[in-house]
Amino acid sequence: MGSQNNISGSSFDGVAITDELGRFEFGNDSFFEIIGLQGEELIGKCFMEVIPEDMRDILERRKQTGTDIPYETKIMARDGEEKNLYISCVQTEINGTKKYVIIIKDISEQKKLELHLKESEARYRELFENADDVMYTFDSKGFFQTINNAGLKALGATRDEIIGSHGSKWIAPDSMKIANERFMKLISGVSIDEMAIYEIVCKNGEHKWAELRTRPIKEGTKITGIHGIARDITEKKRLEEQLKEYHEMLKKSYEELKESESRYRDLFENADDPMFTLDSMNCFVDLNYAGLKVLACSKEEVIGTHISKWLTPDSFEIAQIGIKKRLFGDTIEPPSILELLCKNGKHRWVEIRSRVLKDGGKITGIHGIARDITEKKRLEQQLKEYHEKLEKSYEKLKEADRLKTEFISNITHELLTPLTSIKGFAELLNDETIGKINDEQKKSLDIILRNSDRLIQLIKELIDAAYFEQNKFKLKFGMVSINNVISRSLQDMHPQANEKRITIIQGIKPLPEIWADEEKIIQVLSNLLSNAIKFTPQNGMISVTTVDDTSQVKISITDTGIGIPPDKLSRIFDRFYQIDGSASRRYGGMGIGLSICKSIIEGHYGSIWAESNGNGSTFNVTLPKLMKKKRRIKGHDEKS
């Protein structure tokens, strides 16, 4: 009685035949083997008594149901082994006698497998349901068949809401194209190894990112659906996005930094003034074009070299002191002026402003801006020389002027003595004190007298000028009536005016007395009137007016003469100045009258100025109405 296992591992069917009462008639080897009996044990015995208890109702059951539907039962075989049996009892007739054919199949092995499968299925279900990743299946049309808890959580929906819905419902439009393509490929049997990334739309409208791996589900050769595993990479994507943004930002700020660096570099390189950077050992780290131009060398020749190479020993010492001060934090140190030794052997001067460079708290070097002041220095030097020269020539000039004044002062006195004698004797002759003279002789004597008068007048003016210049003149102050002074001056000038038939108009109001030197004021007014007459043509007009102000009196003399150009109005008060040099020949005079007038008026704390509109001139004199007590004029005597 051998047994044979089929592919599934279960034994061949056991078959036994009993009579109507259940008495054993036949049993094959498999039957005995399954129920654990020896064939001999059944002989003479009722089958039903011998077979395991669980099988005993087999005939009863058959009789009751009247069907031969097979059923499963568990038996304890005689050898003590528990077995699962698949039992079927068929009623039949053999040779006109009722018989029962009992067929059993040991399905213990199958049962075990089933159990195992069940357990395994449960385990896999467990794994499926509680996996961290989303797992799902689609049918061949793309409708959800299953989805695990992670999937429900990810989509934020219930199983009922998902199962039976189409996959496209949960995919964002942007990902639809790639999802469709992938689905079509899978469903047509093309396997896809690479993962896909879809944008998912959750139930609440939120968008998430999922990374998917999908494969077709096959039943035999037929593809019945798709199985997918997805992972929520929203956070990863967000981080990626953030990283990207951060990267972009970094890139941008790097670009900006680069641009700004190049801008600053450009500013540095193309600055008009030399700019440099030194390291902490005072060696050049950088020097811009302007600096290279000053030193007349190339960048390679200067970078890395010590500053001492480019400075005169004196300047190097100054630079060292300056750098030391900088390092000790003296930021208000004035710029150092240093003498450079250029490559071409020339010396140049620069003014340097510098500051320390720090990295954290550590001093890493010095940055400086220099200004080439060689030209300025040269000009300064030149200016100094000019100044010295000027000073020397001014001194010489002053000396010459002093000598000239002294000479004039001496010579005038020398001239005046003989001239006075000439005039005296001429007068004696003219008065016929010495003897009778004829008309011809009288005429000649008149000419001599007139000219000696003019000469004496000129010499007196020269003496005055020298006096005023040497500040030797003295004013004799007293209370003076301006009205008197004006009339006396006019009186003096009458003959001259008459000679040229010039009309003198007076607009003079009574004026108060002022504190002044009467003779000198008369000298001033006479001089102004004399000029007015001199520069006014025949039949002209001169007016004399006065204004009595609160603090001063003003006397104005206006003529209808040749006028004074505007740019000469102030210069005419300079000594020896005449607008037209040839005028002295035409009009006489030496150009000193007005300068004397100015000295006298200023000695009275008054002022004198000329105005001209091109049609005659006006000379104005103001004199302060000073009270005697207030008057304090240094160096001037008071008339007691």
Ligand code: ADP
């Ligand atoms: P002088 O008359 O002896 O040359 P002044 O010092 O009195 O010297 O005058 C200086 C110059 O000012 C004159 O030479 C003349 O050119 C100019 N000047 C003075 N008074 C008048 C005037 N009333 N009209 C035009 N020019 C005048």
